[in-house]
Amino acid sequence: MLTAILSPRKTLKKAILCPKCGNEMDEMQSNKQDLALKRATFGIFNAVRFLCYGCFWEERKIRNKVERRNGM
Numbered sequence: 713m714l715t716a717i718l719s720p721r722k723t724l725k726k727a728i729l730c731p732k733c734g735n736e737m738d739e740m741q742s743n744k745q746d747l748a749l750k751r752a753t754f755g756i757f758n759a760v761r762f763l764c765y766g767c768f769w770e771e772r773k774i775r776n777k778v779e780r781r782n783g784m
């Protein structure tokens with residue numbers, strides 16, 4: 713499968729599946745908008761982008777640093 717060749721194996725990470733075709737999505741680098749959000753919220757909120765290599769669907773997820781810390 714094409715996806716398996718393009719994306720490195722991330723067995724420890726929870727896989728994000730594409731809502732359109734069900735393919736495993738790959739994490740992308742944050743862009744300026746994401747960095748602006750992080751700066752505006754003093755690093756509490758962090759946006760992470762995911763890309764599907766099957767249909768090139770892009771998804772943005774917002775992570776809350778504080779929530780994550782309390783959960784651990």
Ligand SMILES: [Zn+2]
Nearest residue numbers: 730733764767
């Ligand atoms: Zn897809």
